[in-house]
Amino acid sequence: MFAWRRTAxxxxxxxxxxxxxxxxxxWAQRGxxxxxxxxxxxxxxxxxxxxxxEVVIERARVEFTQVLAGAGGGG
Numbered sequence: 001m002f003a004w005r006r007t008a009x010x011x012x013x014x015x016x017x018x019x020x021x022x023x024x025x026x027w028a029q030r031g032x033x034x035x036x037x038x039x040x041x042x043x044x045x046x047x048x049x050x051x052x053x054e055v056v057i058e059r060a061r062v063e064f065t066q067v068l069a070g071a072g073g074g075g
Contacts, residue, residue, distance in 0.1 A: 008026050008065065008067045009026055009027070009028065009029065010025065010026065010027070011025070011026060011067050011068070012024070012025055012026075012067075012068045013025070013026045013036075013065050013066060013067050013068060014042070014065070014066040014068065015034065015036065015057055015062055015065050016062065016063045016064050016065065016066070017057070017061050017062060017063060018061070018063060019043075020041060020042060020043045021041075021042040021043075022036055022039050022040070022041060022042065022051075022055055022057065023039065023040045023042055023048065024036035024037060024038050024039035024040065024051075024055060025037045025038045025039075026065075027054065029059075032058055032059050032060060033056050033057065033058060033059065034056070034057045034059055034062070035054055035055075035056055036054065036055045036056075036057065037054055037055075039051040039054075039055045
């Protein structure tokens with residue numbers, strides 16, 4: 001596991017996919033999967049939409065991840 005991934009766990013991140021993004025707390029990394037909690041779905045032209053439960057994203061689909069400065073974890 002790369003150092004940036006270890007430092008990003010339990011921090012608020014924006015995970016950017018080709019067609020949408022998710023704003024949430026990076027809760028865990030399980031093999032090729034990222035697990036987010038306290039998530040909002042971000043889509044162009046729409047207000048952020050809250051998402052119930054956890055969101056699981058395949059890392060292969062991720063274009064880039066932003067770690068939000070000063071943003072702590074939730075839970």
